[in-house]
Amino acid sequence: MPTVTVLQGPRSVELKRALVNGITDAFVDTLGVPAASVQIWIQETPADSWGQGGVLTADK
Template sequence: MIAARANRVWVQAPGSDGLFPAGETGRESREQKMPIVTIQQGPRGVEQKRELVEKVTAAFVEALAVPAESVYVWIQEYQPENWGAAGKLTADR
């Protein structure tokens, strides 16, 4: 899990019980940090998703100083009839 609060990026490391400032996991520093990023969005093409995963991974590598191999990106896609904004179902816009 990742959240932005008070101009800081907070992450939840696998197996931890809470959110920690980016770069800290609440575990001993000798353990590998493994950020997991979940993106919820409407349907996109596979090329767009490839680029998104590439750029999100690069951002985490830069921000957290972790190897790219440790960054996991999950994409959850939702059809317009399955989400809404501003009180309206997206399919009805």
């Protein structure tokens, strides 16, 4: 059973649905696994709780 963890900033429910669908389709198409076996965990972090290149994402 494939398990995918996505770490990202907050997104709308509509975008998360599309992401889960696309990731599931990729596993089904590539590995031939049943869609029901693909688990996807989305962990969202607010922009004031992560940074890149020495800059807090909220400050960009």
